[in-house]
Amino acid sequence: VYFQNNYLFLQSFYVKLKKQLALGDKYLLEEDYEQAIAEYQIAIEIDPLSEEALAGLKKAYMGYVEELEKDDIDEAIELCYEAYDFLDEDEDFFDKGVELYLKKAAKQAKKNDFDAAIATLKDGLKEYDSDKLRKQIEKYKEEKAAYEHEQEQKALLAQVDHILTEIAKRCSESNWDGVFELMNSDDYKMMKIKHRNNEMKDIVKAESDYLKGL
Numbered sequence: 001v002y003f004q005n006n007y008l009f010l011q012s013f014y015v016k017l018k019k020q021l022a023l024g025d026k027y028l029l030e031e032d033y034e035q036a037i038a039e040y041q042i043a044i045e046i047d048p049l050s051e052e053a054l055a056g057l058k059k060a061y062m063g064y065v066e067e068l069e070k071d072d073i074d075e076a077i078e079l080c081y082e083a084y085d086f087l088d089e090d091e092d093f094f095d096k097g098v099e100l101y102l103k104k105a106a107k108q109a110k111k112n113d114f115d116a117a118i119a120t121l122k123d124g125l126k127e128y129d130s131d132k133l134r135k136q137i138e139k140y141k142e143e144k145a146a147y148e149h150e151q152e153q154k155a156l157l158a159q160v161d162h163i164l165t166e167i168a169k170r171c172s173e174s175n176w177d178g179v180f181e182l183m184n185s186d187d188y189k190m191m192k193i194k195h196r197n198n199e200m201k202d203i204v205k206a207e208s209d210y211l212k213g214l
Helices: 002-029 033-046 051-069 073-086 091-110 114-127 131-172 176-183 186-194 198-213
Strands: none
Touching (some): 002 033, 051 073, 091 131, 114 131, 131 176
């Protein structure tokens, strides 16, 4: 009786597992990844050591992550970490998670939002201990500094253009008092101080010497 009962139990166990795996395979084939994940997880509850269930679950998770990635990278990131955690820190989901964080940060950096890009990568480091993320953070810090310097130079060039245009206008009107008043103004002096690179100093000095010669 004992052996008969044990046999019936095992038979029931494998029938349930096989049925559950078949459901997972069905939804995976139909690319209904969310439902496939649910079915494979039930199969794993029946048999936590089922390699077939784990392999199917991994395929379903990856398919769903890649599907979400097309439209909602934040959801893809969240699901990828869920898979990474559920599958005992699976290496493929580690790499995919890092890839997703890098992709999201790249989109932010493309808009010159380097603070957001760096914050995204730091969030990634909380989940994945990756040197790729660390290196990219340093790269974006350098790019941020270069971008801010470039923007500062553009603003200063605009300031130079405005002031020199006004000086030229006053010269054309023979308004010499107005010219020297402007050249001795705080704005003009500050402009010369701010222009630290040699090219800008030369431009301002040349213009000043020319106007003083008038």
